[in-house]
Amino acid sequence: MRPALVYHPAYSAPLPSSHRFPMAKFRLLHQALQQRGLASADQWHRPLPAPRRWLELVHSRTYHQAFSRNSLERQQQRRIGLPATPPLVRRTWLSVGGTVLTARLALQHGIACHLAGGTHHAFPEHGSGFCIFNDVAVAARVLLSEGLVQRLMVVDLDVHQGDATALIFQGEPRVLTFSAHAASNFPARKQSSDLDLPLPDGLEDEPYLEAVGGVLPELIEQHRPQLVLYNAGVDPHRRDRLGRLELSDAGLLRRDHLVLDACLRRGVPVATVIGGGYDALPELVERHLLVFRAATDQARLHRAGI
Ligand SMILES: [Zn+2]
Numbered sequence: 482m483r484p485a486l487v488y489h490p491a492y493s494a495p496l497p498s499s500h501r502f503p504m505a506k507f508r509l510l511h512q513a514l515q516q517r518g519l520a521s522a523d524q525w526h527r528p529l530p531a532p533r534r535w536l537e538l539v540h541s542r543t544y545h546q547a548f549s550r551n552s553l554e555r556q557q558q559r560r561i562g563l564p565a566t567p568p569l570v571r572r573t574w575l576s577v578g579g580t581v582l583t584a585r586l587a588l589q590h591g592i593a594c595h596l597a598g599g600t601h602h603a604f605p606e607h608g609s610g611f612c613i614f615n616d617v618a619v620a621a622r623v624l625l626s627e628g629l630v631q632r633l634m635v636v637d638l639d640v641h642q643g644d645a646t647a648l649i650f651q652g653e654p655r656v657l658t659f660s661a662h663a664a665s666n667f668p669a670r671k672q673s674s675d676l677d678l679p680l681p682d683g684l685e686d687e688p689y690l691e692a693v694g695g696v697l698p699e700l701i702e703q704h705r706p707q708l709v710l711y712n713a714g715v716d717p718h719r720r721d722r723l724g725r726l727e728l729s730d731a732g733l734l735r736r737d738h739l740v741l742d743a744c745l746r747r748g749v750p751v752a753t754v755i756g757g758g759y760d761a762l763p764e765l766v767e768r769h770l771l772v773f774r775a776a777t778d779q780a781r782l783h784r785a786g787i
Pocket residue numbers: 639640641714716756757758
């Protein structure tokens with residue numbers, strides 16, 4: 482069995498070549514999964530743009546309209562760091578639709594992976610740090626509002642704190658938020674997740690895996706989520722331009738196995754999003770491939786997927 486995969490060809494919206502966001506990574510990741518034999522035709526699913534009513538479970542109409550019409554104030558636009566061109570606006574709505582679809586597929590098949598998503602610095606009224614809409618928060622609210630789940634959990638292992646996700650679900654007992662991140666990294670002002678694991682600069686594979694592995698299984702058993710939404714950001718890697726941790730490729734792969742196995746062995750479906758990663762493209766694509774490798778193996782081991 483293999484994980485369900487979610488992708489749209491419009492994800493890699495064109496950006497000026499001087500822009501520092503690695504927008505081509507989505508397309509190259511799709512290509513690499515096919516070339517490496519990690520995906521066959523029956524695994525692919527293509528999302529539709531999120532409808533407005535889904536977005537508005539998290540974001541205000543004023544904000545999403547201003548962004549989509551390219552009429553945000555300059556300071557708000559600058560805080561996002563991406564230009565609101567028509568292709569970028571389209572891919573932004575599509576990516577939220579993609580994470581919702583990935584979450585639904587995970588509920589059906591046990592495991593599903595999105596080739597985008599994890600924009601966890603997007604707050605209800607403003608975006609930040611390349612994040613415009615909070616796809617994981619929208620997916621959680623959509624599934625809860627449809628009654629498909631009563632409890633879920635966000636596991637955010639991107640190197641940056643999942644600050645907006647933490648804030649959105651404060652006081653929401655049905656959603657448990659867990660973020661393990663470099664304590665000294667962006668955002669300077671942290672929010673409170675249900676559990677935060679602030680990590681020291683320079684942390685390597687073993688202590689990192691001990692720290693995450695030391696809390697995750699118990700969290701799952703205590704909260705008993707019916708779905709885990711996993712942000713598998715690769716920016717804790719030692720070569721990442723924006724990370725401050727020292728994980729190796731093997732460390733990231735073990736991390737992804739740890740999370741997926743902790744969910745699947747307890748019968749908890751899991752949906753993954755790729756999260757952040759900042760490096761030259763060939764290396765970055767290899768790093769984002771790791772969670773798909775782990776998902777492929779874990780699907781087979783636990784007889785999940787399609
Ligand atoms: Zn990040």
